[in-house]
Amino acid sequence: MWLKQALLALGVASTSCLTQTSGNGTSPNPDHRGPLWGVSSPPFYPSPWMDGSGGWEEAYRKAQKFVKQLTLLEKVNLTTGVGWQGEECVGNVGAIPRLGFRSLCMHDAPLGVRNVDYVSAFSAGGTVAASWDRQLFRQRGYMMGSEFRDKGIDVQLGPVVGPLGRIPAGGRNWEGFSPDPVLSGVAVAQTVKGIQDAGVIACTKHYIVNEQEHFRQTPEAAGYGYSIKESSSSNLDDVAMHELYLWPFADAVRAGTGAIMCSYQQINNSYGCQNSYTMNYLLKGELGFQGFVMSDWQAQHSGVSSALAGMDMSMPGDTSFLTGVSYWGTNLSVAILNGSIPEWRLDDMATRVMASWYYVGRDKTSIPTNFNSWTRDTFGFRHEYGQTDYGLINQHVDVRDEHGRGIRKQAARSTVLLKNKGVLPLTGNEKFTAVFGHDADDAPWGPNGCPDRGCNKGTLAMGWGSGTAEYPYLISPLTAIQAKLLENDKNIQFVTDNYAYGKIAFAARQASVCIAFVNADSGEGYISVDRNEGDRKDLKLWADGETLIQKVAADCNNTIVVIHSVGPVIVSSFKDNPNVTAILWAGLPGQQSGNSIVDILYGDEIPGGKLPFTMGAKREDYGVDILYEPNNGDEAPQDEFNEGILIDYRYFDKMNIAPDYEFGFGLTYTTFTYSNLQIQHHRVDPYKPTRGRTNPAPSLSGNGTNGTVDPSTAQWPANLTYVLGYIYPYLNSTDLGTAAGGADYGLPNDEYLPPHATDGSSQPKIPAGGAPGGNPALYDVLFTVRATITNDGDVPAEEIAQLYVCLGGPRDAVRVLRGFDRVSIQPKGSAVFEADLTRRDLSNWDTGSQNWVITNFTKTVYVGGSSRSLPLKQVLRF
Numbered sequence: 076m077w078l079k080q081a082l083l084a085l086g087v088a089s090t091s092c093l094t095q096t097s098g099n100g101t102s103p104n105p106d107h108r109g110p111l112w113g114v115s116s117p118p119f120y121p122s123p124w125m126d127g128s129g130g131w132e133e134a135y136r137k138a139q140k141f142v143k144q145l146t147l148l149e150k151v152n153l154t155t156g157v158g159w160q161g162e163e164c165v166g167n168v169g170a171i172p173r174l175g176f177r178s179l180c181m182h183d184a185p186l187g188v189r190n191v192d193y194v195s196a197f198s199a200g201g202t203v204a205a206s207w208d209r210q211l212f213r214q215r216g217y218m219m220g221s222e223f224r225d226k227g228i229d230v231q232l233g234p235v236v237g238p239l240g241r242i243p244a245g246g247r248n249w250e251g252f253s254p255d256p257v258l259s260g261v262a263v264a265q266t267v268k269g270i271q272d273a274g275v276i277a278c279t280k281h282y283i284v285n286e287q288e289h290f291r292q293t294p295e296a297a298g299y300g301y302s303i304k305e306s307s308s309s310n311l312d313d314v315a316m317h318e319l320y321l322w323p324f325a326d327a328v329r330a331g332t333g334a335i336m337c338s339y340q341q342i343n344n345s346y347g348c349q350n351s352y353t354m355n356y357l358l359k360g361e362l363g364f365q366g367f368v369m370s371d372w373q374a375q376h377s378g379v380s381s382a383l384a385g386m387d388m389s390m391p392g393d394t395s396f397l398t399g400v401s402y403w404g405t406n407l408s409v410a411i412l413n414g415s416i417p418e419w420r421l422d423d424m425a426t427r428v429m430a431s432w433y434y435v436g437r438d439k440t441s442i443p444t445n446f447n448s449w450t451r452d453t454f455g456f457r458h459e460y461g462q463t464d465y466g467l468i469n470q471h472v473d474v475r476d477e478h479g480r481g482i483r484k485q486a487a488r489s490t491v492l493l494k495n496k497g498v499l500p501l502t503g504n505e506k507f508t509a510v511f512g513h514d515a516d517d518a519p520w521g522p523n524g525c526p527d528r529g530c531n532k533g534t535l536a537m538g539w540g541s542g543t544a545e546y547p548y549l550i551s552p553l554t555a556i557q558a559k560l561l562e563n564d565k566n567i568q569f570v571t572d573n574y575a576y577g578k579i580a581f582a583a584r585q586a587s588v589c590i591a592f593v594n595a596d597s598g599e600g601y602i603s604v605d606r607n608e609g610d611r612k613d614l615k616l617w618a619d620g621e622t623l624i625q626k627v628a629a630d631c632n633n634t635i636v637v638i639h640s641v642g643p644v645i646v647s648s649f650k651d652n653p654n655v656t657a658i659l660w661a662g663l664p665g666q667q668s669g670n671s672i673v674d675i676l677y678g679d680e681i682p683g684g685k686l687p688f689t690m691g692a693k694r695e696d697y698g699v700d701i702l703y704e705p706n707n708g709d710e711a712p713q714d715e716f717n718e719g720i721l722i723d724y725r726y727f728d729k730m731n732i733a734p735d736y737e738f739g740f741g742l743t744y745t746t747f748t749y750s751n752l753q754i755q756h757h758r759v760d761p762y763k764p765t766r767g768r769t770n771p772a773p774s775l776s777g778n779g780t781n782g783t784v785d786p787s788t789a790q791w792p793a794n795l796t797y798v799l800g801y802i803y804p805y806l807n808s809t810d811l812g813t814a815a816g817g818a819d820y821g822l823p824n825d826e827y828l829p830p831h832a833t834d835g836s837s838q839p840k841i842p843a844g845g846a847p848g849g850n851p852a853l854y855d856v857l858f859t860v861r862a863t864i865t866n867d868g869d870v871p872a873e874e875i876a877q878l879y880v881c882l883g884g885p886r887d888a889v890r891v892l893r894g895f896d897r898v899s900i901q902p903k904g905s906a907v908f909e910a911d912l913t914r915r916d917l918s919n920w921d922t923g924s925q926n927w928v929i930t931n932f933t934k935t936v937y938v939g940g941s942s943r944s945l946p947l948k949q950v951l952r953f
């Protein structure tokens with residue numbers, strides 16, 4: 076392994092595509108690292124103010140009009156959470172009662188509404204990614220969004236593209252989509268659009284390189300035995316940042332995501348929620364993000380610094396849960412009054428929040444919040460922590476509509492057939508069916524028995540943590556298979572104790588078909604299950620699933636394996652076993668789990684999903700792993716992203732490691748032939764870096780700018796009833812030093828504020844920027860690729876056709892995914908697969924010019940059915 080790493084570092088590992096120079100463009104700067112490299116994150120100030128470009132014009136105008144009416148305190152209220160358990164949602168900001176504007180509600184999760192009844196539990200992001208189906212992504216987003224809307228939620232805390240899935244054992248990968256940035260980018264964009272079509276703001280998270288659970292928060296690390304003073308730092312270079320991790324965020328921004336959540340860990344040793352480079356430069360500058368950045372819960376570590384670095388909303392508002400004090404709230408009011416933060420920055424925060432609200436149409440679709448996430452009781456305290464305001468808090472509104480059907484279909488379309496020796500689909504007339512494994516069964520305490528799904532009991536249909544929803548029901552595979560077989564009054568037996576080997580052998584020996592259900596779980600770092608501290612401790616099946624499969628297969632020569640897992644698992648011990656006649660990866664299917672798998676097993680749905688990640692033979696084959704132990708004494712653990720862009724299939728390909736099942740692989744009941752590759756070149760204008768300067772920061776402060784608001788107007792109102800723990804914007808003294816909640820160091824501004832941080836004058840535009848998603852010319856279509864796909868068989872089927880490009884440079888991946896489509900083809904019929912290649916698709920990030928550049932290296936296009944089955948190939952001619 077060390078030899079491979081060394082070769083990788085030298086950039087001399089194998090590459091299968093040509094590398095001689097041709098074409099136009101310039102070479103990327105040989106210094107791969109760029110300004111971002113490990114030890115520090117460069118400062119960037121001032122924080123770019125919203126300009127309302129790229130479809131945000133109207134929302135921007137309305138937001139400015141709204142914000143212009145606000146007092147200082149009201150603006151602060153829009154930006155600061157009321158504290159943990161202060162209101163009904165997982166996060167709320169303060170209300171503006173004078174204008175009848177209720178407290179905005181931010182609520183989990185990326186797969187459905189968390190901690191509430193009468194909602195749907197959708198398939199997880201990492202599962203629907205396996206459908207590679209744009210329409211499905213959007214439809215699922217819309218369905219989720221409408222449930223959030225009807226519960227009275229303003230912001231859905233999802234979707235997820237951070238973690239991207241750098242490390243297969245990463246605890247929260249399943250909340251996101253795929254370690255491939257293009258697949259993730261398409262999925263996140265469609266999901267954002269779906270959610271926002273329903274009239275709810277999507278919050279794309281966690282920004283950025285939040286790739287493992289270990290050491291994301293110091294108190295949490297103490298919980299599993301490590302004393303560290305600061306959260307870990309994800310250290311990466313500028314190329315990996317742009318070509319890999321920032322890519323899907325760019326797609327989310329381009330799709331109009333109204334919110335972004337900054338993450339817990341540090342990026343090159345600067346915290347995610349006070350990192351001026353990632354928030355000011357990359358997100359608001361280069362990507363032209365128009366919405367607002369909210370902190371992850373307790374991810375804020377400073378007051379003035381986080382505001383100047385680009386954070387717009389503090390969640391849940393208190394410094395850490397239930398302290399009753401905030402970095403913002405009163406302290407933000409003081410910081411504006413004493414000039415540490417210019418008022419244009421506060422105006423920009425408030426404008427961004429309100430523009431997102433208008434952008435998705437919440438002025439038309441907003442309904443009052445009708446639940447309280449801290450209890451299922453109908454009556455209780457509205458302020459859970461303060462225990463005040465007793466009344467009707469849960470109206471139990473059923474918001475599910477017909478979504479159950481959609482979920483069933485979505486999960487079936489996301490199921491991947493990995494092996495089939497002609498045994499699938501089953502007929503339902505098998506004489507004796509035997510079902511095995513705890514993963515087939517209902518959980519003893521019911522599907523919601525463990526808070527935040529923090530256990531692995533019964534069938535697995537979502538991971539654990541804040542990324543969960545309450546199941547309205549969970550159809551287990553055993554329930555659904557029994558129902559199916561009862562249609563023909565067939566014989567069905569089961570053993571759901573994974574370790575009852577004698578019973579397993581007895582049932583397996585009699586059966587004509589055996590179906591073994593196995594799983595592997597993971598989740599968020601605040602819960603540890605079976606010594607998996609959020610991140611998985613290994614890639615094995617849980618409850619010794621491998622032995623279960625071996626035991627079943629030893630006595631049953633028709634053993635079908637169904638895997639429910641959060642990501643890749645090791646399948647080497649059973650995949651080639653001749654008695655294992657079929658293997659299905661069903662991911663985390665959500666509430667309809669059993670029905671969806673029955674639809675696949677018994678032929679009501681034809682399997683057509685493909686793996687959104689690589690299934691390696693062993694964990695070492697991935698080249699990267701979780702940093703399980705601190706490596707920097709009690710200082711911040713240093714998580715070095717030395718592999719750069721080479722994660723998942725890119726690493727396997729570069730190192731010539733054979734996976735068990737490659738990225739993009741999946742079978743159906745027919746085969747396909749690819750032919751007739753045609754590439755059409757489009758003439759477009761040459762790429763122009765964005766130039767010029769921004770307007771100065773707009774001044775919306777009719778109520779006075781810095782130093783002109785009289786602190787006496789910002790004092791605690793005499794008649795206010797204080798709610799315990801609640802965060803307010805008011806001051807408790809007219810002396811600003813005393814009013815602030817922290818120490819007064821007596822320094823003049825310019826000695827403790829970063830240079831330019833308060834400068835509201837016109838600023839140079841960023842060359843790679845220019846509109847939401849980056850320079851609009853990055854999305855110019857340079858080529859259209861077409862290929863004919865023929866269905867060789869006698870059954871109708873869908874093929875997920877994939878387009879890869881070799882960018883040709885020595886440091887590039889062998890191939891990168893750049894396009895895909897799920898195409899439906901009649902028996903013996905053909906269809907044309909078509910995919911566009913944009914300028915971004917063909918560019919590398921050039922650290923020198925800080926822009927995207929099409930290099931001189933020969934670019935080769937590949938088309939086929941998986942990352943390793945690419946029968947068509949052609950060199951691109953510019």
Ligand code: NOJ
Nearest residue numbers: 165183232280371372541
């Ligand atoms: C922390 C998680 O990282 C985030 O994803 C979630 O939205 C918040 N907690 C709120 O529950």
